[in-house]
Amino acid sequence: MQETLTPTRRRLALPIFIACAYGLAWLVALPLWLGDGLNSPWFMVVTIAMMFTPAVAALVAVLVERPQKKARALGLVPLQPVGRLLRHLALGLVVPIVVCLAALPIGHLAGVFPADFTGLSGFQQITEQQLAQAGVDELPLPIETLAALQIINVLVAALVINLLPALGEEIGWRGWMLPKLLRFGPWGAIGISGIIWGLWHAPLILLGYNYPGTPGWLALIAMVALCTIMGGVFGWLRLRSGSVWPAALAHSTFNAAATTYLLFIAADATFDPLQATITGWTGWILPAVVVLLVVLTGRFSPVSQETAGDLPRDDQ
Template sequence: MRALWVYLAISLGLSWLVALPLWLGDGLETPRFTLVALAMMCTPALAAFVVVRFVERRPLARSLGLVPVRPWGRFFAWMGLAFLVPLLLVAAALVVAAAFGLYTTDLTGFSGLQETIDAQFAALGVTEELEFPIEVLVVAQLANIVVGSVINLVPALGEEIGWRGWLLPRLTDRYGVLVAVLLSGVIWGVWHAPLVLLGYNYPDASPLVALATMVGFCTVTGAVFSWLRIRSGNVWAPALAHGSLNAAAGMHVLFGAAGTSVDTTQATILGWSGWIVPLVLVAVLAATGQFRPRPAVVPPTSQVSTDAA
């Protein structure tokens, strides 16, 4: 229990300390916002490292979920799922939001994207129009999501080593899988408070509504990440899923209609309507026993004796 409290104190305390320049400066408009956000993403991993090294005194790689990764075929299969599932959930969230009338699409002219580009050009003092079809830019942005997912894996590890690498197994040992999945998601959401209370992700909501919605979002998506952690046996799959989700989260900009706005407390994967499909997925996974730890992979006897020789 001591290790858990030390971890929470370090991870939550450091998140506020790292974000302090935003509160003392111009908030999310602070020029170094991206740097601050990236540094904040490292705090859960740092907290986990300190706890494992100085409190638990256990082997780092296994305690943080960095191993095992073999057999390689299984590892890459889970990594493929980790990349694909968040993209499908983000896309499904837009379909659901559109069905509820919370999101207006333009899938032919992509007028919302054109409006966004025009506004960005105007802010830069550029008056020229795009010299290529808007559809080309849409395709390029979708391709960029693939690249961004891989790049985002690195900072996402900073969070996932803490949340799913260290925290989830410790909570599972103490409270069982169900409570561990829910509690780790809530803690993950609360950890975002230094940014969310400044308007991050939910710029049009009151601070308390924004934080409550962020906790809901993290609990739902965290359950999916927890499934990947439990079944893959390591932290790499949830880290890639985290990176994939971050890369695809702005997908609504590509397909929205001009002159409309999106309330992220209600629409996109961040809002309540976007949680419906992930909740159904989690329910199906739970009903089919997919939150049970994967069976250990034991090499054949002949292989064991050969290695020993």
């Protein structure tokens, strides 16, 4: 017997998804609030567990709406044509690294990011401090070689370490939720999904994550802005590939590349994360331009049925 999406189920699925994603996120983060916050020894475990809550919420939503093709509703398929999938996977690996690195010279030109692009003095200082704590007196390799190894580590983290947690988020945000919002048009889908995704981070942001020392309300606004812009990039990859996998790889790569500023910061320097690196307004410029071009060229839309099949939409 084929299952059908009744209007009532369609209307209930989205609010149930949001309620589950938010409720589970706060529940998972509760040990941090009852303990030592970001200094808790459970911090890494909590953050990774929290990244799976949107996928759990999406599974609950799928049980509510009962679509005929559940894997497609979650964005897990199709995986063909293979050439198109591989192209978008490559973009998912490259684009986040480019925008994270481009944020640094833009911030430097704007006077908000103190950089040392040639001497790598800040990276050397940080590395020497870490080695000294381990009882090592000198660098084992030239600082340039160590910096190159860190870039390789970004690729390893993107392809192996971060991918599964990132998929946990993307199954919910871009895999299941984004197609439901396409009825509001590209700007509406980008804006609404960005607000929902950004505010979902509240359990960590209000503890000082990403924006330490910033008032909670302002940190949340910044996080919503960042999630709206980068969510537009991830959403573009999801819609044009027809599946969630390129978006998941992009999310994984973004998380891995976000700390590459440590390679190029000047020694003894500090900066305001509201203004510099990918978390600040100077870092949002390039990905915002990408999203603008994608929308204006009509590419923030599902691929055609001839190449991807019926990507799930709320009005179908």
